[in-house]
Amino acid sequence: MGDDELVREWREAEREPGAVVLDGFHALKHAVRFGGDVRWVLTVDRGALLALAAELAGDVVPAVEGLAVEVPEAVVRGLVSRVHPTGVIGLAVRPSAEANLAALAGRPRRAPVVVLENPRNLGNVGAVIRLAAGFGATGVVTTGDLDPWHPNVLRGSAGLHFATAVERLTLPQLPAGPLYVLDPEGTDIRDLPFPDDALLAFGTERHGVSEELKARADHLVAVPMRPGVSSFNLATSVGMGLFHWMSGRKR
Ligand SMILES: C[S@@+](CC[C@H](N)C(=O)[O-])C[C@H]1O[C@@H](n2cnc3c(N)ncnc32)[C@H](O)[C@@H]1O
Incomplete structure:
Protein backbone atom coordinates (compact mmCIF):
# COMPACT_ATOMS: atom_id res chain seq x y z
CA MET A 1 0.00 0.00 0.00
CA ARG A 94 -11.95 1.69 23.04
CA PRO A 95 -14.02 -0.92 24.92
CA SER A 96 -17.76 -0.43 24.48
CA ALA A 97 -19.74 1.52 27.07
CA GLU A 98 -21.80 -1.65 27.65
CA ALA A 99 -18.69 -3.66 28.56
CA ASN A 100 -17.44 -0.91 30.87
CA LEU A 101 -20.82 -0.47 32.56
CA ALA A 102 -21.03 -4.22 33.15
CA ALA A 103 -17.54 -4.17 34.71
CA LEU A 104 -18.46 -1.21 36.92
CA ALA A 105 -21.74 -2.74 38.06
CA GLY A 106 -20.40 -6.31 38.50
CA ARG A 107 -20.89 -7.91 41.94
CA PRO A 108 -19.17 -8.85 44.12
CA ARG A 109 -16.89 -5.88 43.49
CA ARG A 110 -13.36 -6.75 44.56
CA ALA A 111 -11.81 -3.29 44.22
CA PRO A 112 -13.16 0.27 44.46
CA VAL A 113 -14.49 2.48 41.70
CA VAL A 114 -12.93 5.95 41.62
CA VAL A 115 -15.41 8.77 40.94
CA LEU A 116 -14.17 12.17 39.78
CA GLU A 117 -16.82 14.84 40.01
CA ASN A 118 -16.55 17.27 37.09
CA PRO A 119 -12.74 17.17 36.73
CA ARG A 120 -11.28 20.03 34.65
CA ASN A 121 -7.64 19.09 34.09
CA LEU A 122 -6.93 16.47 31.41
CA GLY A 123 -3.52 15.63 32.88
CA ASN A 124 -5.04 15.03 36.33
CA VAL A 125 -7.57 12.60 34.87
CA GLY A 126 -4.84 10.71 33.01
CA ALA A 127 -2.79 10.48 36.20
CA VAL A 128 -5.85 9.19 38.10
CA ILE A 129 -6.50 6.48 35.48
CA ARG A 130 -2.87 5.43 35.73
CA LEU A 131 -3.21 5.21 39.52
CA ALA A 132 -6.46 3.27 39.27
CA ALA A 133 -4.89 0.80 36.84
CA GLY A 134 -1.83 0.40 39.06
CA PHE A 135 -3.89 -0.28 42.18
CA GLY A 136 -6.22 -2.64 40.31
CA ALA A 137 -9.31 -0.46 40.86
CA THR A 138 -12.49 -1.60 39.12
CA GLY A 139 -12.73 1.60 37.14
CA VAL A 140 -12.79 5.39 36.94
CA VAL A 141 -16.06 7.25 36.45
CA THR A 142 -16.09 10.95 35.64
CA THR A 143 -19.05 13.31 35.71
CA GLY A 144 -19.32 16.61 33.82
CA ASP A 145 -18.37 17.50 30.27
CA LEU A 146 -14.70 16.47 30.10
CA ASP A 147 -14.21 13.37 27.93
CA PRO A 148 -12.14 10.86 29.94
CA TRP A 149 -11.08 9.29 26.60
CA HIS A 150 -9.71 12.62 25.27
CA PRO A 151 -6.31 12.06 23.54
CA ASN A 152 -4.51 14.12 26.20
CA VAL A 153 -6.04 12.01 28.98
CA LEU A 154 -4.95 8.85 27.18
CA ARG A 155 -1.46 10.35 26.90
CA GLY A 156 -1.46 11.07 30.65
CA SER A 157 -2.52 7.52 31.49
CA ALA A 158 0.12 5.98 29.19
CA GLY A 159 -2.64 3.91 27.60
CA LEU A 160 -3.78 2.39 30.92
CA HIS A 161 -7.40 3.16 30.00
CA PHE A 162 -7.37 -0.41 28.71
CA ALA A 163 -6.55 -1.78 32.17
CA THR A 164 -9.56 -0.38 34.07
CA ALA A 165 -13.13 0.59 33.09
CA VAL A 166 -13.24 4.30 32.18
CA GLU A 167 -16.64 5.91 31.61
CA ARG A 168 -18.44 9.24 31.91
CA LEU A 169 -21.74 9.09 33.84
CA THR A 170 -23.99 11.38 35.84
CA LEU A 171 -24.22 11.23 39.64
CA PRO A 172 -27.61 9.43 39.55
CA GLN A 173 -26.06 6.80 37.24
CA LEU A 174 -23.22 5.87 39.64
CA PRO A 175 -22.87 2.12 40.22
CA ALA A 176 -24.22 0.79 43.52
CA GLY A 177 -21.95 0.60 46.55
CA PRO A 178 -21.08 2.53 49.69
CA LEU A 179 -20.08 6.07 48.74
CA TYR A 180 -16.97 7.46 50.44
CA VAL A 181 -16.51 11.11 49.51
CA LEU A 182 -13.04 12.54 50.10
CA ASP A 183 -13.19 16.06 51.43
CA PRO A 184 -10.87 18.07 53.71
CA GLU A 185 -13.81 18.57 56.12
CA GLY A 186 -14.49 14.85 56.60
CA THR A 187 -13.70 12.28 59.28
CA ASP A 188 -10.04 11.36 59.69
CA ILE A 189 -9.25 8.65 57.11
CA ARG A 190 -7.23 6.72 59.71
CA ASP A 191 -10.46 5.90 61.55
CA LEU A 192 -12.23 4.43 58.54
CA PRO A 193 -11.09 1.49 56.40
CA PHE A 194 -12.39 1.41 52.80
CA PRO A 195 -14.26 -1.74 51.76
CA ASP A 196 -13.54 -3.44 48.43
CA ASP A 197 -16.91 -2.40 46.98
CA ALA A 198 -16.50 1.29 47.85
CA LEU A 199 -17.07 4.15 45.47
CA LEU A 200 -14.27 6.62 46.29
CA ALA A 201 -15.39 10.06 45.11
CA PHE A 202 -13.34 13.23 44.69
CA GLY A 203 -14.35 16.83 43.97
CA THR A 204 -13.46 19.18 41.17
CA GLU A 205 -10.03 20.84 41.25
CA ARG A 206 -11.09 24.38 42.06
CA HIS A 207 -14.36 24.09 43.99
CA GLY A 208 -14.14 20.67 45.64
CA VAL A 209 -17.11 18.40 46.29
CA SER A 210 -20.62 19.64 45.34
CA GLU A 211 -23.50 19.74 47.80
CA GLU A 212 -25.27 17.15 45.63
CA LEU A 213 -22.40 14.68 45.98
CA LYS A 214 -22.08 15.37 49.71
CA ALA A 215 -25.80 14.68 50.13
CA ARG A 216 -25.34 11.26 48.51
CA ALA A 217 -22.30 10.33 50.63
CA ASP A 218 -22.36 7.51 53.16
CA HIS A 219 -19.12 8.90 54.60
CA LEU A 220 -17.13 12.11 54.23
CA VAL A 221 -13.45 11.32 54.70
CA ALA A 222 -10.42 13.62 55.12
CA VAL A 223 -6.70 13.08 54.81
CA PRO A 224 -5.42 15.23 57.68
CA MET A 225 -3.27 18.20 56.67
CA ARG A 226 -0.98 20.55 58.52
CA PRO A 227 -2.85 23.71 59.61
CA GLY A 228 -2.76 26.37 56.91
CA VAL A 229 -2.73 23.92 53.97
CA SER A 230 -6.14 23.97 52.31
CA SER A 231 -6.08 20.87 50.10
CA PHE A 232 -4.05 18.29 48.22
CA ASN A 233 -3.96 17.97 44.45
CA LEU A 234 -6.75 15.83 42.98
CA ALA A 235 -4.62 13.01 41.59
CA THR A 236 -2.51 12.93 44.76
CA SER A 237 -5.71 12.58 46.81
CA VAL A 238 -6.83 9.66 44.66
CA GLY A 239 -3.43 8.02 45.17
CA MET A 240 -3.76 8.37 48.94
CA GLY A 241 -7.34 7.05 48.89
CA LEU A 242 -6.39 3.99 46.88
CA PHE A 243 -3.31 3.39 49.00
CA HIS A 244 -5.50 3.56 52.11
CA TRP A 245 -7.82 0.93 50.60
CA MET A 246 -4.89 -1.30 49.65
CA SER A 247 -3.24 -0.94 53.06
CA GLY A 248 -6.36 -2.31 54.73
CA ARG A 249 -6.34 -5.53 52.69
CA LYS A 250 -4.58 -8.80 53.37
CA ARG A 251 -1.57 -9.40 51.13
C1 LIG B 1 -7.76 20.25 44.70
S1 LIG B 1 -8.94 19.55 45.71
C2 LIG B 1 -10.24 20.73 45.75
C3 LIG B 1 -9.93 21.94 46.52
C4 LIG B 1 -11.15 22.69 46.93
N1 LIG B 1 -10.83 24.09 46.99
C5 LIG B 1 -11.66 22.18 48.28
O1 LIG B 1 -11.71 22.98 49.19
O2 LIG B 1 -12.02 21.03 48.42
C6 LIG B 1 -9.69 18.29 44.76
C7 LIG B 1 -10.26 17.18 45.55
O3 LIG B 1 -9.22 16.44 46.17
C8 LIG B 1 -9.70 15.84 47.36
N2 LIG B 1 -8.90 16.32 48.50
C9 LIG B 1 -7.95 17.27 48.49
N3 LIG B 1 -7.41 17.40 49.71
C10 LIG B 1 -8.04 16.51 50.51
C11 LIG B 1 -7.93 16.14 51.87
N4 LIG B 1 -7.06 16.73 52.69
N5 LIG B 1 -8.74 15.17 52.36
C12 LIG B 1 -9.63 14.56 51.55
N6 LIG B 1 -9.77 14.86 50.25
C13 LIG B 1 -8.98 15.82 49.73
C14 LIG B 1 -11.14 16.25 47.51
O4 LIG B 1 -11.97 15.26 46.97
C15 LIG B 1 -11.17 17.53 46.70
O5 LIG B 1 -12.48 17.86 46.29
Whole structure:
Protein backbone atom coordinates (compact mmCIF):
# COMPACT_ATOMS: atom_id res chain seq x y z
CA MET A 1 0.00 0.00 0.00
CA GLY A 2 1.36 3.47 -0.88
CA ASP A 3 1.78 6.16 1.77
CA ASP A 4 -1.14 8.24 0.46
CA GLU A 5 -3.50 5.28 0.59
CA LEU A 6 -2.26 4.35 4.04
CA VAL A 7 -2.91 7.88 5.33
CA ARG A 8 -6.39 7.81 3.79
CA GLU A 9 -7.20 4.49 5.46
CA TRP A 10 -5.82 5.67 8.81
CA ARG A 11 -7.95 8.82 8.62
CA GLU A 12 -11.03 6.73 7.88
CA ALA A 13 -10.29 4.34 10.75
CA GLU A 14 -9.73 7.33 13.06
CA ARG A 15 -13.26 8.52 12.34
CA GLU A 16 -14.81 5.20 13.42
CA PRO A 17 -16.80 5.42 16.67
CA GLY A 18 -14.60 4.68 19.66
CA ALA A 19 -11.30 5.02 17.76
CA VAL A 20 -8.43 6.34 19.90
CA VAL A 21 -4.83 7.20 19.03
CA LEU A 22 -2.05 5.53 21.01
CA ASP A 23 0.79 8.00 21.24
CA GLY A 24 4.13 6.28 21.72
CA PHE A 25 5.39 2.86 22.70
CA HIS A 26 4.11 2.78 26.29
CA ALA A 27 0.53 3.54 25.30
CA LEU A 28 0.75 0.83 22.62
CA LYS A 29 2.30 -1.64 25.08
CA HIS A 30 -0.44 -1.13 27.68
CA ALA A 31 -3.24 -1.31 25.12
CA VAL A 32 -1.89 -4.62 23.76
CA ARG A 33 -1.08 -6.06 27.19
CA PHE A 34 -4.52 -5.32 28.63
CA GLY A 35 -6.47 -6.71 25.70
CA GLY A 36 -7.21 -3.50 23.78
CA ASP A 37 -8.53 -3.79 20.26
CA VAL A 38 -5.43 -2.39 18.48
CA ARG A 39 -6.00 -2.02 14.72
CA TRP A 40 -2.95 -0.10 13.43
CA VAL A 41 0.67 0.47 14.41
CA LEU A 42 2.86 2.87 12.40
CA THR A 43 6.53 3.27 13.19
CA VAL A 44 9.37 5.31 11.75
CA ASP A 45 11.78 2.41 12.43
CA ARG A 46 10.34 -1.11 12.65
CA GLY A 47 13.66 -2.67 13.73
CA ALA A 48 14.05 -0.16 16.58
CA LEU A 49 10.44 -0.68 17.67
CA LEU A 50 10.81 -4.46 17.82
CA ALA A 51 14.10 -4.13 19.69
CA LEU A 52 12.44 -1.80 22.22
CA ALA A 53 9.52 -4.20 22.63
CA ALA A 54 11.89 -7.15 23.10
CA GLU A 55 13.86 -5.21 25.71
CA LEU A 56 10.95 -3.77 27.70
CA ALA A 57 7.89 -5.91 27.06
CA GLY A 58 8.51 -9.32 25.53
CA ASP A 59 4.84 -10.23 26.00
CA VAL A 60 3.72 -7.70 23.38
CA VAL A 61 6.31 -8.59 20.72
CA PRO A 62 4.11 -11.01 18.72
CA ALA A 63 1.25 -8.49 18.47
CA VAL A 64 3.57 -5.62 17.59
CA GLU A 65 5.35 -7.75 15.00
CA GLY A 66 2.05 -8.57 13.38
CA LEU A 67 0.79 -4.98 13.28
CA ALA A 68 3.80 -2.68 12.82
CA VAL A 69 4.19 -0.96 9.46
CA GLU A 70 7.25 1.20 8.81
CA VAL A 71 6.54 4.61 7.27
CA PRO A 72 8.60 7.76 6.67
CA GLU A 73 8.59 10.15 9.67
CA ALA A 74 6.75 12.73 7.52
CA VAL A 75 3.76 10.37 7.39
CA VAL A 76 3.57 10.11 11.18
CA ARG A 77 4.07 13.86 11.47
CA GLY A 78 1.08 14.38 9.20
CA LEU A 79 -1.14 12.23 11.43
CA VAL A 80 -0.30 13.51 14.91
CA SER A 81 0.59 16.96 16.17
CA ARG A 82 3.92 15.80 17.62
CA VAL A 83 5.95 12.66 16.93
CA HIS A 84 6.55 10.73 20.16
CA PRO A 85 10.25 10.13 20.95
CA THR A 86 9.68 6.38 20.41
CA GLY A 87 8.47 7.16 16.84
CA VAL A 88 5.39 4.98 17.07
CA ILE A 89 1.65 5.63 16.91
CA GLY A 90 -1.20 3.18 17.09
CA LEU A 91 -4.92 3.22 16.55
CA ALA A 92 -7.22 1.23 18.80
CA VAL A 93 -10.94 1.03 19.44
CA ARG A 94 -11.95 1.69 23.04
CA PRO A 95 -14.02 -0.92 24.92
CA SER A 96 -17.76 -0.43 24.48
CA ALA A 97 -19.74 1.52 27.07
CA GLU A 98 -21.80 -1.65 27.65
CA ALA A 99 -18.69 -3.66 28.56
CA ASN A 100 -17.44 -0.91 30.87
CA LEU A 101 -20.82 -0.47 32.56
CA ALA A 102 -21.03 -4.22 33.15
CA ALA A 103 -17.54 -4.17 34.71
CA LEU A 104 -18.46 -1.21 36.92
CA ALA A 105 -21.74 -2.74 38.06
CA GLY A 106 -20.40 -6.31 38.50
CA ARG A 107 -20.89 -7.91 41.94
CA PRO A 108 -19.17 -8.85 44.12
CA ARG A 109 -16.89 -5.88 43.49
CA ARG A 110 -13.36 -6.75 44.56
CA ALA A 111 -11.81 -3.29 44.22
CA PRO A 112 -13.16 0.27 44.46
CA VAL A 113 -14.49 2.48 41.70
CA VAL A 114 -12.93 5.95 41.62
CA VAL A 115 -15.41 8.77 40.94
CA LEU A 116 -14.17 12.17 39.78
CA GLU A 117 -16.82 14.84 40.01
CA ASN A 118 -16.55 17.27 37.09
CA PRO A 119 -12.74 17.17 36.73
CA ARG A 120 -11.28 20.03 34.65
CA ASN A 121 -7.64 19.09 34.09
CA LEU A 122 -6.93 16.47 31.41
CA GLY A 123 -3.52 15.63 32.88
CA ASN A 124 -5.04 15.03 36.33
CA VAL A 125 -7.57 12.60 34.87
CA GLY A 126 -4.84 10.71 33.01
CA ALA A 127 -2.79 10.48 36.20
CA VAL A 128 -5.85 9.19 38.10
CA ILE A 129 -6.50 6.48 35.48
CA ARG A 130 -2.87 5.43 35.73
CA LEU A 131 -3.21 5.21 39.52
CA ALA A 132 -6.46 3.27 39.27
CA ALA A 133 -4.89 0.80 36.84
CA GLY A 134 -1.83 0.40 39.06
CA PHE A 135 -3.89 -0.28 42.18
CA GLY A 136 -6.22 -2.64 40.31
CA ALA A 137 -9.31 -0.46 40.86
CA THR A 138 -12.49 -1.60 39.12
CA GLY A 139 -12.73 1.60 37.14
CA VAL A 140 -12.79 5.39 36.94
CA VAL A 141 -16.06 7.25 36.45
CA THR A 142 -16.09 10.95 35.64
CA THR A 143 -19.05 13.31 35.71
CA GLY A 144 -19.32 16.61 33.82
CA ASP A 145 -18.37 17.50 30.27
CA LEU A 146 -14.70 16.47 30.10
CA ASP A 147 -14.21 13.37 27.93
CA PRO A 148 -12.14 10.86 29.94
CA TRP A 149 -11.08 9.29 26.60
CA HIS A 150 -9.71 12.62 25.27
CA PRO A 151 -6.31 12.06 23.54
CA ASN A 152 -4.51 14.12 26.20
CA VAL A 153 -6.04 12.01 28.98
CA LEU A 154 -4.95 8.85 27.18
CA ARG A 155 -1.46 10.35 26.90
CA GLY A 156 -1.46 11.07 30.65
CA SER A 157 -2.52 7.52 31.49
CA ALA A 158 0.12 5.98 29.19
CA GLY A 159 -2.64 3.91 27.60
CA LEU A 160 -3.78 2.39 30.92
CA HIS A 161 -7.40 3.16 30.00
CA PHE A 162 -7.37 -0.41 28.71
CA ALA A 163 -6.55 -1.78 32.17
CA THR A 164 -9.56 -0.38 34.07
CA ALA A 165 -13.13 0.59 33.09
CA VAL A 166 -13.24 4.30 32.18
CA GLU A 167 -16.64 5.91 31.61
CA ARG A 168 -18.44 9.24 31.91
CA LEU A 169 -21.74 9.09 33.84
CA THR A 170 -23.99 11.38 35.84
CA LEU A 171 -24.22 11.23 39.64
CA PRO A 172 -27.61 9.43 39.55
CA GLN A 173 -26.06 6.80 37.24
CA LEU A 174 -23.22 5.87 39.64
CA PRO A 175 -22.87 2.12 40.22
CA ALA A 176 -24.22 0.79 43.52
CA GLY A 177 -21.95 0.60 46.55
CA PRO A 178 -21.08 2.53 49.69
CA LEU A 179 -20.08 6.07 48.74
CA TYR A 180 -16.97 7.46 50.44
CA VAL A 181 -16.51 11.11 49.51
CA LEU A 182 -13.04 12.54 50.10
CA ASP A 183 -13.19 16.06 51.43
CA PRO A 184 -10.87 18.07 53.71
CA GLU A 185 -13.81 18.57 56.12
CA GLY A 186 -14.49 14.85 56.60
CA THR A 187 -13.70 12.28 59.28
CA ASP A 188 -10.04 11.36 59.69
CA ILE A 189 -9.25 8.65 57.11
CA ARG A 190 -7.23 6.72 59.71
CA ASP A 191 -10.46 5.90 61.55
CA LEU A 192 -12.23 4.43 58.54
CA PRO A 193 -11.09 1.49 56.40
CA PHE A 194 -12.39 1.41 52.80
CA PRO A 195 -14.26 -1.74 51.76
CA ASP A 196 -13.54 -3.44 48.43
CA ASP A 197 -16.91 -2.40 46.98
CA ALA A 198 -16.50 1.29 47.85
CA LEU A 199 -17.07 4.15 45.47
CA LEU A 200 -14.27 6.62 46.29
CA ALA A 201 -15.39 10.06 45.11
CA PHE A 202 -13.34 13.23 44.69
CA GLY A 203 -14.35 16.83 43.97
CA THR A 204 -13.46 19.18 41.17
CA GLU A 205 -10.03 20.84 41.25
CA ARG A 206 -11.09 24.38 42.06
CA HIS A 207 -14.36 24.09 43.99
CA GLY A 208 -14.14 20.67 45.64
CA VAL A 209 -17.11 18.40 46.29
CA SER A 210 -20.62 19.64 45.34
CA GLU A 211 -23.50 19.74 47.80
CA GLU A 212 -25.27 17.15 45.63
CA LEU A 213 -22.40 14.68 45.98
CA LYS A 214 -22.08 15.37 49.71
CA ALA A 215 -25.80 14.68 50.13
CA ARG A 216 -25.34 11.26 48.51
CA ALA A 217 -22.30 10.33 50.63
CA ASP A 218 -22.36 7.51 53.16
CA HIS A 219 -19.12 8.90 54.60
CA LEU A 220 -17.13 12.11 54.23
CA VAL A 221 -13.45 11.32 54.70
CA ALA A 222 -10.42 13.62 55.12
CA VAL A 223 -6.70 13.08 54.81
CA PRO A 224 -5.42 15.23 57.68
CA MET A 225 -3.27 18.20 56.67
CA ARG A 226 -0.98 20.55 58.52
CA PRO A 227 -2.85 23.71 59.61
CA GLY A 228 -2.76 26.37 56.91
CA VAL A 229 -2.73 23.92 53.97
CA SER A 230 -6.14 23.97 52.31
CA SER A 231 -6.08 20.87 50.10
CA PHE A 232 -4.05 18.29 48.22
CA ASN A 233 -3.96 17.97 44.45
CA LEU A 234 -6.75 15.83 42.98
CA ALA A 235 -4.62 13.01 41.59
CA THR A 236 -2.51 12.93 44.76
CA SER A 237 -5.71 12.58 46.81
CA VAL A 238 -6.83 9.66 44.66
CA GLY A 239 -3.43 8.02 45.17
CA MET A 240 -3.76 8.37 48.94
CA GLY A 241 -7.34 7.05 48.89
CA LEU A 242 -6.39 3.99 46.88
CA PHE A 243 -3.31 3.39 49.00
CA HIS A 244 -5.50 3.56 52.11
CA TRP A 245 -7.82 0.93 50.60
CA MET A 246 -4.89 -1.30 49.65
CA SER A 247 -3.24 -0.94 53.06
CA GLY A 248 -6.36 -2.31 54.73
CA ARG A 249 -6.34 -5.53 52.69
CA LYS A 250 -4.58 -8.80 53.37
CA ARG A 251 -1.57 -9.40 51.13
C1 LIG B 1 -7.76 20.25 44.70
S1 LIG B 1 -8.94 19.55 45.71
C2 LIG B 1 -10.24 20.73 45.75
C3 LIG B 1 -9.93 21.94 46.52
C4 LIG B 1 -11.15 22.69 46.93
N1 LIG B 1 -10.83 24.09 46.99
C5 LIG B 1 -11.66 22.18 48.28
O1 LIG B 1 -11.71 22.98 49.19
O2 LIG B 1 -12.02 21.03 48.42
C6 LIG B 1 -9.69 18.29 44.76
C7 LIG B 1 -10.26 17.18 45.55
O3 LIG B 1 -9.22 16.44 46.17
C8 LIG B 1 -9.70 15.84 47.36
N2 LIG B 1 -8.90 16.32 48.50
C9 LIG B 1 -7.95 17.27 48.49
N3 LIG B 1 -7.41 17.40 49.71
C10 LIG B 1 -8.04 16.51 50.51
C11 LIG B 1 -7.93 16.14 51.87
N4 LIG B 1 -7.06 16.73 52.69
N5 LIG B 1 -8.74 15.17 52.36
C12 LIG B 1 -9.63 14.56 51.55
N6 LIG B 1 -9.77 14.86 50.25
C13 LIG B 1 -8.98 15.82 49.73
C14 LIG B 1 -11.14 16.25 47.51
O4 LIG B 1 -11.97 15.26 46.97
C15 LIG B 1 -11.17 17.53 46.70
O5 LIG B 1 -12.48 17.86 46.29
